[in-house]
Each structure stands twice: as C-alpha cells, then as structure tokens.
Amino acid sequence: MPADYHTHTPLCFHAQGEPEAFVDAALAAGLTEYGISDHAPQVPEPFDDWRMLEASLPDYFLWVERARIRAAGRIPIRVGLECDWLPGCEPWIANLAARHDWDYLIGSVHYLDTWDFDNPKWLGRWAESDVAEVWTRYWKTYAQMAESGLFDILGHPDLVKKFGHTPPGDLARYYEPAVNAIAAAGCLIELNTAGWHKPCAEAYPAAGFLELACSAGVPLVLSSDAHAPNEIGRDFARAIALAKAAGYRETTLIDQHQRRNETL
Ligand code: ZN
Ligand code: FE
Numbered sequence: 001m002p003a004d005y006h007t008h009t010p011l012c013f014h015a016q017g018e019p020e021a022f023v024d025a026a027l028a029a030g031l032t033e034y035g036i037s038d039h040a041p042q043v044p045e046p047f048d049d050w051r052m053l054e055a056s057l058p059d060y061f062l063w064v065e066r067a068r069i070r071a072a073g074r075i076p077i078r079v080g081l082e083c084d085w086l087p088g089c090e091p092w093i094a095n096l097a098a099r100h101d102w103d104y105l106i107g108s109v110h111y112l113d114t115w116d117f118d119n120p121k122w123l124g125r126w127a128e129s130d131v132a133e134v135w136t137r138y139w140k141t142y143a144q145m146a147e148s149g150l151f152d153i154l155g156h157p158d159l160v161k162k163f164g165h166t167p168p169g170d171l172a173r174y175y176e177p178a179v180n181a182i183a184a185a186g187c188l189i190e191l192n193t194a195g196w197h198k199p200c201a202e203a204y205p206a207a208g209f210l211e212l213a214c215s216a217g218v219p220l221v222l223s224s225d226a227h228a229p230n231e232i233g234r235d236f237a238r239a240i241a242l243a244k245a246a247g248y249r250e251t252t253l254i255d256q257h258q259r260r261n262e263t264l
C-alpha cells in the first residue's frame with residue numbers, strides 16, 4: 001500500500017488514539033510510510049476549537065517520538081502539519097515551517113474569509129448560500145494557495161462539496177483553472193478518502209478533477225485524513241482503483257520535502 005501522510009492526533013481536540021495504536025494500524029494496513037500531520041496552530045489564539053495550540057507543539061513532537069519508538073525498523077514515520085490557507089497567512093506559515101525539520105507541509109482551504117465552511121455547525125449557513133458563488137470563491141482561493149509555493153501537498157482538493165453542495169453542470173469549469181495553477185506551481189495533490197464517509201459520499205477530489213490533474217502531470221499521494229487509528233489507510237484499495245482509472249500509475253513518497261515515486 002502507498003504511504004498515508006494526512007493523519008491527525010488528539011492534540012487538535014477532535015481526534016482520538018495513542019501513537020502506538022496509529023502505528024499498529026499503519027502496519028496492519030501494510031502502508032509504505034505513516035505520516036503525521038495534525039491541524040497546525042493558528043494565531044491569534046484562540047483561533048477556533050479544532051486545531052493544536054501553539055503551546056502544544058512540544059507535545060506534538062513527543063507524540064511523534066512515541067510513534068517512532070513503536071515503529072522502529074518496521075515503518076518510516078514522517079512528520080508535517082496540515083496548515084490553513086488564510087488571507088495574509090504567509091508569514092505565519094513561514095514561521096511554522098522554521099520550527100522543525102518537517103518532512104512536508106499540507107495546505108488546506110477550510111476557510112473562506114472567516115467562514116470554516118466544512119464545519120458541520122454551518123449547515124444552516126450553507127442552506128442560505130449561493131453554491132455557485134461559494135464554489136467560485138473556493139477554487140480561486142485554492143489556486144492562490146497552490147501559487148503561494150508554501151506547501152508540499154495540497155489537501156482534499158474539492159472539500160467544498162463536503163455536505164453535498166455542488167453546482168449543476170460540468171464542473172470542469174471550476175477544476176481547470178485550479179489544476180492549471182497546481183501544475184504550474186509543481187505541487188502534489190492528495191486523493192483523500194475521508195470524503196467517502198461524508199454527506200458528499202465521494203473521495204476528494206472527484207474523478208473528473210483527478211483525470212485533469214493526471215493529464216496535467218500533477219503528482220499524487222493517497223491519504224485517509226485519519227482522526228482515529230481505525231481510519232489509517234481506510235479505503236486505499238478503492239482509492240488505488242480510482243487513481244488508476246484516472247490514469248495514475250505512481251504515487252509519491254516524501255522525505256524532508258524530497259519526492260520519490262512508487263508504483264501504484
Ligand atoms: Zn480534523
Ligand atoms: Fe482538512
């Protein structure tokens with residue numbers, strides 16, 4: 001199985017499990033590598049209630065160390081962060097990037113301005129929203145994140161569909177500019193299996209996006225976005241089939257921001 005680089009820890013307040021249990025699950029799933037990438041701190045604090053606090057970073061490194069001890073000689077452990085792309089965040093991302101020898105940083109769009117649109121508490125707000133307008137803003141934001149060059153991996157590309165809000169018609173009009181920006185920036189994307197367990201009932205991204213990304217030469221990683229040990233490597237067989245159907249023949253391994261390919 002490929003590596004799983006997008007996984008969380010209890011330090012973000014909405015994940016569970018001990019590092020040893022995550023490692024055991026990664027081994028049981030037969031993953032090539034296990035990467036830990038919790039929700040990065042964001043200033044000013046408290047920013048929201050679903051991320052690590054800045055003061056928790058030492059605990060994060062201890063958590064990673066426990067994983068490394070459990071994994072020793074059996075599976076490589078990589079460490080990164082899932083960072084939020086927010087207006088004006090560049091200096092903060094650079095600040096975070098300098099605090100550790102991260103293997104990679106994941107960039108995610110969970111916010112449009114001050115709206116964390118993927119938070120279930122906002123279902124009422126979604127019901128009142130112009131879906132096409134939100135999609136336009138989301139994809140513009142996503143392309144800007146790619147162009148920033150701050151991230152190794154771009155997270156859950158079409159997260160905006162999480163609750164099943166999708167504009168009518170061919171979605172390629174949204175996908176194409178984003179894929180072009182991602183390809184031009186040389187970023188990796190992830191095929192994130194968590195979407196299969198959300199109201200949208202699709203992986204992130206959808207098959208149509210994945211086909212465009214493959215044609216544009218955008219490299220791919222698979223990820224579970226696990227928030228508990230039993231979610232590590234979840235649905236990877238299904239994800240491999242989806243990636244292959246989109247034309248992918250390889251996934252990517254990352255160590256200290258350096259990429260290698262692995263046959264799918
Ligand atoms: Zn989370
Ligand atoms: Fe996320």
Ligand code: FE
Binds near residue numbers: 007
């Ligand atoms: Fe995540």
Ligand code: ZN
Binds near residue numbers: 082108155156225
């Ligand atoms: Zn995520």
